[in-house]
Amino acid sequence: MKMSGAQMIIEAIIAEGVTKVFGYPGGAIMNVYDEIYKQNDFEHILTRHEQAAVHAADGYARASGDVGVAMVTSGPGFTNAVTGLATAYTDSVPLVVISGQVPLSLIGTDGFQEVDAVGISRACTKHNYLVHDIAELPRILKEAFYIARSGRPGPVLVDVPKDITGEIAEFVYPSDVHLPTYKPNYKGNDRQIKKAAEAILKAKKPLLYLGGGVVLSNATDVVRRLAEISQMPAVETLMARGVMGADNPLLMGMLGMHGNYASNMAMSETDLVISLGARFDDRVTGKLSEFAKYADVIHVDIDPANIAKLVDVDYPIVGDINIVVEKLIGHLEERIKPERYQVWRDILKRYDELHPLTYHDSDEVIKPQWVIERIGEKVGADAVITSDVGQHQMWAAQFYPFDRPRQWINSGGLGTMGYGFPAAIGAQVACPDKHVINITGDGSILMNVQELVTASENKLPVINVILNNHFLGMVRQWQTFFYDKRYAETDLSYQPNWKLLAEACGGAGYDVTTKAEFDAALDAALEGGKVTFINVAVDRLENVLPMVPAGGALYNMLLEHKES
Amino acid sequence: METVRRVISVVVLNEAQVLARVSGLFAGRGYNIETLTVAPIPETDLSHMTIVTRGNQRVIEQITKQLHKLIPTLKVIEHSEMVEKEMVLVKFPIEEKLSDIQALCAAYNGGIVNVGENMVIAMAADEPVRIKHFITATKRYNPIEIVRSGVVAMER
The missing domain is CATH 3.30.70.260 (ACT domain)
Incomplete structure (x- = not known):
């Protein structure tokens, strides 16, 4: 069938089963928007900034497990999208982003709103395309979706010159891809898997080290089953919160810079690390030479480049966690004796009793950790929680009772402030029947605050809980600890009127200074059906603890919460 | 490491x-x-x-x-275990001893490839280490310009 390039893009989006697209129009992408206007198969959600469009598509993808789609124009439209691409790339989120480009004849002439999109995005996309010929457009669109969602997922950019979206050509959407140079390995090497199983049977202190890959590959069930039959303790990275379930007795907690004592000690003393979809990030490992010093390492990852990148690996296994862990269970089921690890579990239990994850609550001032716990008590497993970046993010990761994967959505790898609110919008679109709560700070929320309008217009009742300490809190914390309390440019005392700001954009706002007010505000927000700001005045100088100073050994944690 | x-x-x-x-x-x-x-x-x-x-x-x-x-x-x-080869082009003033240059290049799988009014261009193609030696040896003939190709290699 003959159609324009713009129509081809619409047809491909429909053929891929996409029902929501986030974006922002502009000159070079107008042909495509004209076709969006004419169709009824998917909904387009207009954000108020291109960065937010990509974050929203990203939040949608993380909440639903499907590919997120965003659309932007050339030049500044594209450059605004770059932070969104980099965020999704670092956390391996499947996205297809379609950007307009100046016409082919203008490329290279410094045309109006021309920028080298594929050049700029090369380092922050899994793959990218500049379409040179309409004949290749159907194939490129098919490949873009396939590459985004297969193997280690990631964002794919398709940059389409304006004349190509206007040109007419024959369209047949390919039924499959032909990519001889791209063949992800899902199966895992059977011999290595068997050796890894033997290592688990021989270990005395094995530890499941669970990363975001478990969430991405929807492998929670099989991973929980491995833990169940073996009774091996587990630690989760920031990206894996929810995999084991908050009440799972085998879960020690989150490890890393702000991990709890038992988790970090477990990693420091284990004799066998079983890494599933984790990548030994520096915020997890601390000083590498001291990390899991006494352990052999089994490393299961879909991306070979992740394996042995930072630590030496004894049992490298490239594959999909579902398949590999299923095979591991096959080897272990009949032979593993959970009581073998009883002493190890007892040791870790004692560590947790010695230094539990806790804080000193107060009747005079609201503690941020209390807010998180309170939200957990109110909505628990029913809510999707997003966050921005900083102290509030760490408190949410530490204190929220995450019970399932895809319940916790945050920019873990890139650490993008301004991610949380648009991601919450995307998550709300993906999960219309769930409460979506963005736990944010008074710094981060302003970085995409214009999305109040998007949420209002689309009746998306995202609740933003602003843990307001009038500081850029995490930087302030580092300044307190490591910069002799020189608070350079971190005092955010000058603030907007949050309530009025939310109301001005069609939302609801609450200023909260007591626990009772918080309860009332949260109840009202959950009932209200409107995008909401709950501005919570919290203890200004509360620190995130425990803390492993950057570059320090994981077992050297600052533990004490001082009474203020 | x-x-x-x-x-x-x-x-x-x-x-x-x-x-x-x-x-x-x-x-x-x-x-x-x-x-x-x-x-x-x-x-x-x-x-x-x-x-x-x-x-x-x-x-x-x-x-x-x-x-x-x-x-x-x-x-x-x-x-x-790779077989490696590299090529180099060297430009000499025409006043230099062309027979010496020709002999030198021949020892490194090369020869004179172009002769102009004021200069000659010679080439050599050999293992990267030997190309280095060749370049050192050309110094005495006052080379004007040296262009190396970079290495190409093939698995043995």
Whole structure:
């Protein structure tokens, strides 16, 4: 069938089963928007900034497990999208982003709103395309979706010159891809898997080290089953919160810079690390030479480049966690004796009793950790929680009772402030029947605050809980600890009127200074059906603890919460 | 860890951006490129790149894995057993002893390839180490310009 390039893009989006697209129009992408206007198969959600469009598509993808789609124009439209691409790339989120480009004849002439999109995005996309010929457009669109969602997922950019979206050509959407140079390995090497199983049977202190890959590959069930039959303790990275379930007795907690004592000690003393979809990030490992010093390492990852990148690996296994862990269970089921690890579990239990994850609550001032716990008590497993970046993010990761994967959505790898609110919008679109709560700070929320309008217009009742300490809190914390309390440019005392700001954009706002007010505000927000700001005045100088100073050994944690 | 020199052969799809993807990978991740050559493989839609790099074993391993991860990469060959050749062009003033230059080049699989009014251009093609020796030897004939091709290599 003959159609324009713009129509081809619409047809491909429909053929891929996409029902929501986030974006922002502009000159070079107008042909495509004209076709969006004419169709009824998917909904387009207009954000108020291109960065937010990509974050929203990203939040949608993380909440639903499907590919997120965003659309932007050339030049500044594209450059605004770059932070969104980099965020999704670092956390391996499947996205297809379609950007307009100046016409082919203008490329290279410094045309109006021309920028080298594929050049700029090369380092922050899994793959990218500049379409040179309409004949290749159907194939490129098919490949873009396939590459985004297969193997280690990631964002794919398709940059389409304006004349190509206007040109007419024959369209047949390919039924499959032909990519001889791209063949992800899902199966895992059977011999290595068997050796890894033997290592688990021989270990005395094995530890499941669970990363975001478990969430991405929807492998929670099989991973929980491995833990169940073996009774091996587990630690989760920031990206894996929810995999084991908050009440799972085998879960020690989150490890890393702000991990709890038992988790970090477990990693420091284990004799066998079983890494599933984790990548030994520096915020997890601390000083590498001291990390899991006494352990052999089994490393299961879909991306070979992740394996042995930072630590030496004894049992490298490239594959999909579902398949590999299923095979591991096959080897272990009949032979593993959970009581073998009883002493190890007892040791870790004692560590947790010695230094539990806790804080000193107060009747005079609201503690941020209390807010998180309170939200957990109110909505628990029913809510999707997003966050921005900083102290509030760490408190949410530490204190929220995450019970399932895809319940916790945050920019873990890139650490993008301004991610949380648009991601919450995307998550709300993906999960219309769930409460979506963005736990944010008074710094981060302003970085995409214009999305109040998007949420209002689309009746998306995202609740933003602003843990307001009038500081850029995490930087302030580092300044307190490591910069002799020189608070350079971190005092955010000058603030907007949050309530009025939310109301001005069609939302609801609450200023909260007591626990009772918080309860009332949260109840009202959950009932209200409107995008909401709950501005919570919290203890200004509360620190995130425990803390492993950057570059320090994981077992050297600052533990004490001082009474203020 | 000890730094080693490695020759890496990469077979990639011969398509737009592919050289930028490879060189960008080296730049972005801080890997070193000593030489890089690239040319299409006859009668295919593929290109062959030969990259000479240095790094410790972990870096070399990462380079090969990261190269392989690029979508247009078909295969990556990192081998210590490679047959390596490099070519060099050297321009000499016409006043130099042409027979000496001819003899020197002949010892390095080369010869005089062009003679102009004021200069001659000679070439040599040999193993990279020998090319270095050749260049040192040319010094006494006051070379005006030296252009090296970079290394091409083939697995034994």
